[in-house]
Amino acid sequence: MLQNKSVGLVGNQSSLVGDQHLVDFLLSKNIRIKRIFSPEHGFRGTADAGEKIKNSKDVKTGISIVSLYGKHFKPGIEEVQDLDIMIFDIQDVGVRFYTYISTLHYVMEICAEQNIPLIVLDRPNPNAHYIDGPVLEKKYSSFVGMHPVPVVYGLSIGEYAKMINGESWLKGKVKCDLKVIPCKNWTRNQVYDLPVKPSPNLPNALSVALYPSLCFFEGTPVSAGRGTDQPFQCFGHPKMNQGDFSFTPRSIPGASKYPKFEGEKCFGKDLSKFDLMDFRKRKNLDLSFLLLAHQQLHSNTKFFNAFFKNLAGTDTLRKQIEKGMSEEEIRATWQKDLESYKEIRKKYLIYSDWK
Known part of the structure; x- marks a missing residue:
């Protein structure tokens, strides 16, 4: 050819x-x-x-x-x-x-x-x-x-x-x-397990698995670990109050030249010890990270920026979180559209679908 x-x-x-x-x-x-x-x-x-x-x-x-x-x-x-x-x-x-x-x-x-x-x-x-x-x-x-x-x-x-x-x-x-x-x-x-990093801030299988859940933070003031040795394997903010885990983002040329909160100590959650196989078995996004950060920060900081709706593909998710809906309630609102999408998707499968 x-x-x-x-x-x-x-x-x-x-x-x-x-x-x-x-x-x-x-x-x-x-x-x-x-x-x-x-x-x-x-x-x-x-x-x-x-x-x-x-x-x-x-x-x-x-x-x-x-x-x-x-x-x-x-x-x-x-x-x-x-x-x-x-x-x-x-x-x-x-x-x-x-x-x-x-x-x-x-x-x-x-x-x-x-x-x-x-x-x-x-x-x-x-x-x-x-x-x-x-x-x-x-x-x-x-x-x-x-x-x-x-x-x-x-x-x-x-x-x-x-x-x-x-x-x-x-x-x-x-x-x-x-x-x-x-x-x-x-x-x-x-x-x-990818043989080579697909991009600078997805260095391993866990970061790739957590990326769909943590990338929402790019539309908020919360750091998803860019500028650390654990990008997309942790999250935090200087005003968060989460146990004793902290990190300080630094400039890493070729990965995160100007990371959020460069040089500032951020407090949050370390996800680098997550059991990857257990996380895979859940077969869904984890909104708990986003809901936790919003709960802690929304009263003293503007939580969502204009980019969030582009990442979410809708403005509904922001409104649902601000309304205080639970993860289960939010997920339930996706199901009708997901079922319609799955019907479209079937037409283009090259590999056999899940059993």
């Missing part, structure tokens, strides 16, 4: 074939890679969250790298018009506000508009064993959530690409000429 073609490749540090980067592997097979496209965190995965990235060249190969997290999220016509085919190979974590699926959307869109076939090299989703969270409302669509799916959507990135196409979510309802290369020997219930 790639021989004698001019190839574009969307990838980052997770685009590995064994221990070899996909770029190096394809070049060794005499495949002509014309251009590399990189998502948030850059081609080598070392840029801070939200940090704008400039176009560059790959030091090792000299191939031009186009940033899809700088001046624009979508490749320009001039950046793809000399390509015969595009490859997308990025490790996802199965969470709506993780921006790699938004990059996938825009790559599919330009490929559809310019009649360029797209190959998605599928990879296991470490959070594929459950579906949970509010379904995004269209008016809250942004780069941290473009589609009407729950926070945790239970699909591989290849299945997700099929859903983007099948549900006509691309602008103008265009269809991408899509080919998904599936994983062998993977099931949705399988524990999959």
Whole structure:
């Protein structure tokens, strides 16, 4: 499919074939890679969250790298018009506000508009064993959530690409000429420990598992551990009162250059000793962290910022928490939309669903 073609490749540090980067592997097979496209965190995965990235060249190969997290999220016509085919190979974590699926959307869109076939090299989703969270409302669509799916959507990135196409979510309802290369020997219930960090602040399996629950703190004054050795494995705030656990965020170039509460002592909860297998068995988001922090802080600080509704995909969750609803009551309000989503999702499954 790639021989004698001019190839574009969307990838980052997770685009590995064994221990070899996909770029190096394809070049060794005499495949002509014309251009590399990189998502948030850059081609080598070392840029801070939200940090704008400039176009560059790959030091090792000299191939031009186009940033899809700088001046624009979508490749320009001039950046793809000399390509015969595009490859997308990025490790996802199965969470709506993780921006790699938004990059996938825009790559599919330009490929559809310019009649360029797209190959998605599928990879296991470490959070594929459950579906949970509010379904995004269209008016809250942004780069941290473009589609009407729950926070945790239970699909591989290849299945997700099929859903983007099948549900006509691309602008103008265009269809991408899509080919998904599936994983062998993977099931949705399988524990999959990522061989490489998918982004700077998800260093291990526990952080990946806790990320869907703790990322809500990005829309509040609470730190989710950025600027520590335990990102997305703890949370805290200078005014919280939680036992004897504390941490002091520091600047960590390549991970958290300007963390929340840099140099200030934060008190909160240490989740780094959580039993990962026990947490997986729950098969849901844990809202207790968010509810606890709100209970302690809302009376003396503005708790929710404007970003929260983009992360939640709705403004309802904020209102429910401010109203004092319990986790069980909040979760119950998601169920109708989740059931509707699950029916849509069935159409795009490549791998057998849960027993």
